Amino acid sequence: MYTIKLYDGTVLENLELNGNNFISDTIIPDTVFENNLKLIEISDGETTQTLTDQFLAANRVENGQSWFVIIDKTPEMKREEEMSDLQLALVELYESLLGGA
Amino acid sequence: MSYTKNIWENELLDGEERFVIKHDDDSIIEDNVKIDLKNTIITNGTPVNAERMNHIEQGIEDLSLNKLGKNDDISETTVTFTEAETLVNPATGDNQSTLWGKILKIFNSTSGHDHNGTNSKKISYSNIVDMPSFETSASNIKPDGTASAGSLSTIARADHIHPEIRLLDNDGAHNSIWRGLSLGTSVTTAQWTAISNGTFEDMYIGDYWTINSVVWRIAAFNYFYNCGDTAFTSNHVTIVPDTSLASSKMNDTNTTAGGYYGSQMRASGSGLATATTIINSAFSGHVATHRQYLTNAVTNGRPSASSWYDTSVELMSEIMVYGCGIFKPVSDGTTIVADHTISKSQLPLFALNPKLIISSRYDWWLRDVVSAADFAVVNNGGFALRYGASASLGVRPAFSIIG
DSSP: OEEETTSSOOOOEEEEEEETTTEESOOOOOOGGOHHHHHEEEESOOEEEEEEEEEEEEEEEEETEEEEEEEEEOOOHHHHHHHHHHHHHHHHHHHHHHHHH | OOOOOOOOOOOOOSSSEEEEOTTTTTTTEEEEEOOOOSSSSSOOOOOOHHHHHHHHHHHHHHHHHHHHOSSOOOOTTOOOOOOOOSOOOOOOOOOHHHHHHHHHHHHHTTTSOOOOOSSOOOOOOOOOSSEEEEEEEGGGOOTTTBBBOOOTTEETTTTTOOOTTTTTTSSHHTOOOOOOOOOESOOOOOHHHHHHHOOOOOOOOOEEEEEEEEEEEEEESTTTOOOOOTOOSSOOEEESSSSSEEEOOOSSSSOEEETTSSSSGGTOOOOOHHHHHHHHTTTTBBBBBBBEEEEEETTTTTEEEEEEEESEEEEHHHHHHSSSSSSOOOOOOSSSOOOOOOOOSSSSHHOOGGGGGSSSOOOOEEEEEEEESEEEETTSSSSOOOOOOOOEEEOEEEEEOOO
């Protein structure tokens, strides 16, 4: 069984791994993972793996179980986020400049 | 060189024979005298005269003209002979008559060396004796085809060849041979047994059953053997129908979200469900359920997740049909495509007879995610293609049967 500790400290326990799908007997909504995969720890009970910059590739309910997949962000996703961050910084810069004027 | 004969003539005297007796100085002692032999003649000798001498000369000449030298032409020489009584080899010192008599005996159609009367190379099988015996135990046959007993007089029968060189009844051997023979309208008890024990006797790639008007063709033997998070260890035959069993969309809209596993194609009431019903009817109780790795999520147009599932009837992949991916995304060293699959080699059916890919001219779905909107397709014109997921195309799945 696997345990995943999310960035905010939330712990998902008693997870089965099928392929790259983790299976939880309790339903886990997408909101649990939102902005919570920047740094996670995955443990199989013996070893713990620390992963960064993950994203939720899939999360669906089958037979009362949550099947979710957490994988590395793709280079495209990272570029898009970097662009968004840059755009946000520019907006803040403009706002500060305008406010100063 | 021929002999030149002399001509002999008799001596002629002018009267009765007389002699003159002289001294050494030719002075005459007695003249005109006769000389008689004092002895008594016991046997009269043969007189030497011209006639006899000429006869001898003629004989010598004839011999000279007619004798055979070692380089002389004997093409016109005749010989009289009779067939030898027994079959005996010609020997040094035999005369011509004996030699030819022995030779004639050799060609005697019943008591000579065997031949069919006109051709000595056509020996009657019934006249062959001391033939090699046949080794009847396969275990006694060596790889070179001779008997393990080591005797050159013992040879292998065609149906008893050493296991190392004969075609054995197993999955690998039968995966290598295209036959395309009809196996009937149902799977016989013997065929189920042959499948169950993995010998696959009298079943080869391309062989087919015609059941409920569908041609069910053998595509592979033990294709999925030992695969799965739980190993599939039952001997099995993978079947592909020649035609589509249904027509269906992959999804209602042009999306591949959820991958193949999460597609509408696999949902209840879809084309795959229809195909599964047809298949279960044709091979009731024998359609194998085994574990397969199928994609269930797509990110940026690439499969991003996949899992092990219990499967029985599934769409084929590009690799199973073409032998390689054509439109399916592949890992590029940065982004890892989660398209784990146990269907990682071409089905022998399509490798040995590619025309079966286009067994009839219609489009049919493959299960590979190509993009965020497209799945792979086999086009009716014979080329690899992709279509938006909402297209309604043929459903030609593969499945495996067990004994």
